[in-house]
Each structure stands twice: as C-alpha cells, then as structure tokens.
Amino acid sequence: MTLLQLHHVQRTYQPNSTHPVQALKDISFDVQLGEYIAIMGESGAGKSTLLNIIATLEKASGGEVILNKQNLSHFTADEAARFRREHLAFVFQHFNLLDSLSNRDNIYLPLVLASQPLKLMQERIVPLIQSLHIEKIIDRYPNDISGGQQQRIAIARALITHPNLILADEPTGALDSNTSQEILALFDHINKKGQTILMVTHSAAAASHAKRTIFIKDGRIYHELYRGNDSYSAYQQKISNTMMVMTNGGE
Numbered sequence: 233m234t235l236l237q238l239h240h241v242q243r244t245y246q247p248n249s250t251h252p253v254q255a256l257k258d259i260s261f262d263v264q265l266g267e268y269i270a271i272m273g274e275s276g277a278g279k280s281t282l283l284n285i286i287a288t289l290e291k292a293s294g295g296e297v298i299l300n301k302q303n304l305s306h307f308t309a310d311e312a313a314r315f316r317r318e319h320l321a322f323v324f325q326h327f328n329l330l331d332s333l334s335n336r337d338n339i340y341l342p343l344v345l346a347s348q349p350l351k352l353m354q355e356r357i358v359p360l361i362q363s364l365h366i367e368k369i370i371d372r373y374p375n376d377i378s379g380g381q382q383q384r385i386a387i388a389r390a391l392i393t394h395p396n397l398i399l400a401d402e403p404t405g406a407l408d409s410n411t412s413q414e415i416l417a418l419f420d421h422i423n424k425k426g427q428t429i430l431m432v433t434h435s436a437a438a439a440s441h442a443k444r445t446i447f448i449k450d451g452r453i454y455h456e457l458y459r460g461n462d463s464y465s466a467y468q469q470k471i472s473n474t475m476m477v478m479t480n481g482g483e
C-alpha cells in the first residue's frame with residue numbers, strides 16, 4: 233500500500249526576488265507502507281527542504297504531496313499541525329528532549345498534547361520500555377543519561393503515538409560509531425515490526441541500514457539504490473561510491 237506520494241514537487245525560496253532559490257526543482261517518488269528509506273545528498277541539495285515539506289512544516293511551491301490519502305498542499309496551518317500530531321513523528325540529531333521533564337514524561341508528551349488519557353499512555357509505554365531497553369533510565373532525566381540513551385527515549389517518544397511515518401533527521405549525527413550502530417539496530421528492529429521510516433543522513437553507514445536510498449542533487453533525484461540481499465557493508469560501499477560519483481559531477 234502506498235503511504236506517501238510526491239508528484240513533481242518544487243520549492244522556490246524568495247520567488248519574487250532577483251535571486252530566487254530553487255531548492256527543489258522536480259521531485260517525484262512513492263513510499264510504500266513499511267518501507268525504510270534514506271535520503272542522501274550534498275549540503276544544499278534540498279534534503280531538509282524535502283523533509284520539511286513532508287513534515288507539513290513548509291508548503292511546496294508546485295506539485296503535490298499526498299500522505300495517507302490526504303493532499304498536504306491544501307492544509308491550513310491548524311490542519312497541518314493536527315495532521316502532524318496524528319500521523320507523523322520525528323527523531324532529531326540532537327534528540328530535542330525537554331530537560332525539565334523525566335524521560336517517562338518526555339515519552340508521554342505527544343499523547344499529553346493530543347489530550348489522550350493517562351491510561352492509554354501507561355499501556356503504550358510498557359512494550360516500548362522493554363523493546364528499547366530503557367527500564368533503568370525511564371524515571372531519570374535527559375541530562376543524567378548518555379546521548380545514545382537520550383536517542384532511545386526520543387525513539388520511544390516517536391513510537392508512542394503509533395505514527396504512520398517516522399521522519400528522522402540525521403538521527404546518529406551526534407553519536408559515536410558504536411552508539412550509532414545500536415540506534416541503527418533499533419531502527420532495523422522497529423522497521424521489521426512494520427514501522428515506515430524516512431531518514432535524512434550524510435552517513436553511508438546509516439543509509440546502508442535502509443532498504444532504499446534516494447540521492448538528491450540540486451533539487452532533483454539523481455539516483456536510487458535498493459539494498460536487496462546485499463550485506464550492510466557491501467551496500468554501504470555502493471552508497472559511498474554513488475556519493476563520490478555524484479559529488480564529482482558524474483551524471
């Protein structure tokens with residue numbers, strides 16, 4: 233089943249100025265339910281712009297984005313905020329946890345903001361505590377735990393809403409390589425259980441965990457790679473090679 237469709241998406245910043253910036257020129261792709269996709273590209277290629285449009289934080293200047301059968305271009309700001317709360321979840325490079333709340337309350341927060349009952353939060357957190365191995369830190373505070381542990385809490389906060397789609401922006405960017413591997417293994421695990429994930433990353437090692445990598449260059453799709461039956465390391469090498477050719481101006 234198709235979860236997300238992008239048809240000829242364009243985004244131009246400062247369209248009426250003498251120097252409009254065409255951040256996205258023509259992007260089309262579909263995301264099936266249960267897919268795990270990495271978006272890669274050089275700095276300035278348009279990755280954040282693309283993520284922000286899918287996240288309903290920005291509107292496309294042209295084309296269509298259809299998520300869960302709803303056309304995001306037609307939303308008012310209030311409708312977009314509601315849609316975000318109900319359908320999307322975010323995992324960021326710098327975790328974005330609230331230091332004044334316990335880890336447990338950070339995880340509850342999206343359901344608190346959606347006015348859900350405490351009973352539902354208590355029910356939903358139980359399997360997350362177990363599968364994310366956060367038993368020992370659940371009643372501590374973000375400042376008292378490591379970066380990898382903070383990212384586990386942030387992943388639990390994303391999962392507790394049962395989102396249609398997790399949007400991850402460089403989720404291992406602030407972590408050392410061992411901790412990154414642990415977090416990537418967690419993403420593998422939640423994807424195997426059916427969670428759809430779209431992740432922007434500069435890291436070929438991170439992208440090698442996704443089933444498909446979409447490469448963006450100058451606001452257009454440059455190439456796509458599927459992992460298929462490749463090992464993580466063989467696929468990582470293919471991703472690095474594609475990045476190298478793309479960066480060196482290959483067509």
Ligand SMILES: Nc1ncnc2c1ncn2[C@@H]1O[C@H](COP(=O)(O)OP(=O)(O)OP(=O)(O)O)[C@@H](O)[C@H]1O
Binds near residue numbers: 254273278280
């Ligand atoms: N608000 C804005 N106003 C004007 N130009 C912008 C704005 N946001 C982004 N751009 C421009 O749009 C282009 C794409 O930027 P974007 O941030 O999407 O790239 P990126 O691939 O995410 O880069 P990075 O990897 O460095 O985060 C760049 O040329 C950038 O300078």
